[in-house]
Amino acid sequence: MRAETSRPSVLIIAIPTLALISAVLLVQHYFPQISCPIRSQTGIDCPGCGGTRATQHLLKGDLKMALHFNAFITSGIIAIILFSIWSLLSKLLTGKYTALPINLKTACLALTMIIVFTVLRNL
Amino acid sequence: MNPSQPPQRQTPSTGNQAQPSPYQSTPHDPANPYPQQPQQQQQGFPMGPRTDGFAITSMVLGIIAVVSCYFGAIPGLIAVIFGHLSLGKIKKDPQTIGGKGMAIAGLVTGYIGIAVTIFCVVALALAVNSDDGPFSVFGEEFQESFEAEMKKQQEELEESARGSEELVPDQE
Structure with a gap:
């Protein structure tokens, strides 16, 4: 189902997400060797572990290393950027933004993907 | 005596369940559908x-x-x-x-x-x-680099203190 809205809902999600990522990158810039407390205490990689290293490599254009550090966050960032471009293009062409497919179904799908990804990377 | 008690308990409980239902259905019924329906049609949700x-x-x-x-x-x-x-x-x-x-x-x-x-x-x-120290939580690498940075800043402080001591006799 392809819904259209007059609200730029993509940007409402994309801008805070990108702000969060840049905040993490800023912290990582000043404390380059900081490690997640959960990882150093329990040895478990949580779903976001390696996200900063992945983003750093993605910004350098090294997609292979980005996917190696955190495939989930890398593909998520790429998906958000591609969807933002698509939504803005549809605004230019048809006058309306493409609505994000956010509902309980997609959220459950995302959460299942997060859980499966976390279990697989800790095996 | 005993079999007659459970029906007596059940009847008031069913009476309590029936009472709130008219309260739930009465408010907001006549006024609300009108402003909401046009918006739903515009957005494509039926x-x-x-x-x-x-x-x-x-x-x-x-x-x-x-x-x-x-x-x-x-x-x-x-x-x-x-x-x-x-x-x-x-x-x-x-x-x-x-x-x-x-x-x-x-x-x-x-x-x-x-x-x-x-x-x-x-x-x-x-x-x-x-x-291990408070910063061991962030991993061994971070703790080592943190301690190295602390040492460096300590040395810089000592050097600047020496430098200011040397400046004072020059001015005199």
Whole structure:
């Protein structure tokens, strides 16, 4: 189902997400060797572990290393950027933004993907 | 005597269940459908209550909180606040505002994000009194680089103190 809205809902999600990522990158810039407390205490990689290293490599254009550090966050960032471009293009062409497919179904799908990804990377 | 007691208990309980139902159905029935239906037709959703924006916000931030590891409390707190606000709105007006499942999903994921951050803070608090030092929580590499940086700054401070001592006799 392809819904259209007059609200730029993509940007409402994309801008805070990108702000969060840049905040993490800023912290990582000043404390380059900081490690997640959960990882150093329990040895478990949580779903976001390696996200900063992945983003750093993605910004350098090294997609292979980005996917190696955190495939989930890398593909998520790429998906958000591609969807933002698509939504803005549809605004230019048809006058309306493409609505994000956010509902309980997609959220459950995302959460299942997060859980499966976390279990697989800790095996 | 004994078999006659259970029916007596059951009859008032069914009476209590029947009483609240007229109260729930009476408010907001005549006025609300009219302003909501044109909006639904414009957005292409055919039937049913309109999903609450707060519930969507809560759920999206909750999922971000789960993924964002040790600072998950930041999006998590916002997700929990929006989730509770949304549940309150839905409770008041369940026929026109939908998205209860999304609000609950946002609440659960938000609380998970906060719990993860609390775990990190507790780990940090425990590490302050441990032999390894407070910054061992952030990994060995970070602790080594932190101690090296502290040493460097200490030396720079001592050097600048010496430098100021040397400057004073020059001025005289």
